[in-house]
Amino acid sequence: MIKSIKGTRDILPPESALWSRVENTAREIFERYGFAEVRTPIFESTELFARGVGADTDIVSKEMYTFEDRDERSLTLRPEGTAPVVRAHIEHRLQQETSIAKLYYLGPMFRRERPQKGRYRQFHQIGAEVLGSDNPAIEAEVLEMLQFFLRLLGIQDQTLLVNSIGCPACRPQFLEHLKRSLAEKKTGLCPDCQRRSETNPLRVLDCKVESCQPAIESLPKISDFLDSACRAHFEKFLGYLASRQVAFTIVPRLVRGLDYYTRTTFEITSGALGAQNTLIGGGRYDGLAEALGGPSTKGFGFALGLERILLVLQDRGNPPDPLTPQVYLAPLGERAFDTATLIAKCMRENGIRCFLDFDARSLKSHLRLANKLGSLYALIFGEVELQAGNYQLKQMTNGEQTTLTPDELMRAAESSGQADLRTSILKALFLARSTYHF
RNA sequence: GUGAGUGUAGCUCAGCUGGUAGAGCGCUGGAUUGUGGCUCCAGUGGUCGUGGGUUCGAUCCCCAUCACUCACCCCA
Incomplete structure (x- = not known):
């Protein structure tokens, strides 16, 4: 690997x-x-x-x-x-x-x-x-x-x-005094500091070893120079x-x-x-x-x-707020799937985070995935809905499910002002239907 | 570059003085021919890091090696 x-x-x-x-x-x-x-x-x-x-x-x-x-x-x-x-x-x-x-x-x-x-x-x-x-x-x-x-x-x-x-x-004056002072105190320092005294005297000041602290306290201070x-x-x-x-x-x-x-x-x-x-x-x-x-x-x-x-x-346990889908599309059957790709296209063009899986799934499997992804809504439709021209919209957080009729979609499309997520979904759905004629 | 610790399923980990592996979670399906989360059932899962040695036999003991982690050095 x-x-x-x-x-x-x-x-x-x-x-x-x-x-x-x-x-x-x-x-x-x-x-x-x-x-x-x-x-x-x-x-x-x-x-x-x-x-x-x-x-x-x-x-x-x-x-x-x-x-x-x-x-x-x-x-x-x-x-x-x-x-x-x-x-x-x-x-x-x-x-x-x-x-x-x-x-x-x-x-x-x-x-x-x-x-x-x-x-x-x-x-x-x-x-x-x-x-x-x-x-x-x-x-x-x-x-x-x-x-x-x-x-x-x-x-x-x-x-x-x-x-x-x-x-x-x-700084050079300070370094000189520091080196001289370090040379005098050499025996009281840890091996690392003895080496640093030569290579990088400033770093001795930063040493964390307990036994070095008294010596470090007595070294010259940069502020005095x-x-x-x-x-x-x-x-x-x-x-x-x-x-x-x-x-x-x-x-x-x-x-x-x-x-x-x-x-x-x-x-x-x-x-x-x-x-x-x-x-x-x-x-x-x-x-x-x-x-x-x-x-x-x-x-x-x-x-x-x-x-x-x-x-x-x-x-601190900060929640990483994952990007969850706003709508999960759950088409049942081949015809519904074809329609779903058009709905997904329209949703995405209208700013809705939408998830569509490409495998044929049972409804149970669809909802499991929607739940797993943390989707807010699931849009369910199969042959029954296609015949009648409506859709099942399920709110995943509380399980409430409503039937969306063409009438309701039109009302949402005609509403103005700040739209909530549900209305935005209905609007996009209406748009998809009128654009692609299904 | 130096030191210490740890490597077993996708993840977190069990595995008793050596007798060739388990759990929980996850994933897939079912119980509920088109309704998720909870529950129950089933299935999926592993060259026990790698190579060598000891042994009738090694996940377990020994050696080597690699990887990861933490610390030193130093830095963000």
């Missing part, structure tokens, strides 16, 4: 309906905040990520799906969305169009990691970027938008964690959050794993997710556009993990 490959999965109904709901909510809300959709290719030149994300990051050094095409160009399945959006912004000179661009995207990303809860090799992100401004007010607005978005989905118990990681001007511009930026940002009544927690140890982040970073987490509890992550990246060879363009953005959002929603 051919199976989907490791770390990928099929999203089947009714779960897929829940995905649509989340995606539609995001589109609706982001557009309300002035963002427009951008669709970038799923694969890009490998260099884009090497330069944008950082050659030394885990993503680039060991997690990318990279291959050569026939021109021997190195291509990579996108592992994240920000670098491609910034690339597109530079390539199409969008800065010339408007000084500020607000773009959102949604789609699959690819990283070759060991799958686990809330982590896949093909996973899906919704993200947004604001390009062309370094005003911290933008950041506060985006976070307000995200909390609104989560609230609409019914995710209330989220936590917003914020921090500033400084800029290329002030921010230069005046970064400090002012961060304080304004916090002020804007407060005035918008967006609740937050400052976490001085919050760091990001991608090279392009500067100044503001944030994370929105939720419990009940297992080890991967980050729902949304993002921050400012004022140097990215230049690193990619474009004009200096300040940027701020985020990405949210759809799989993780869905995990939280499913954990």
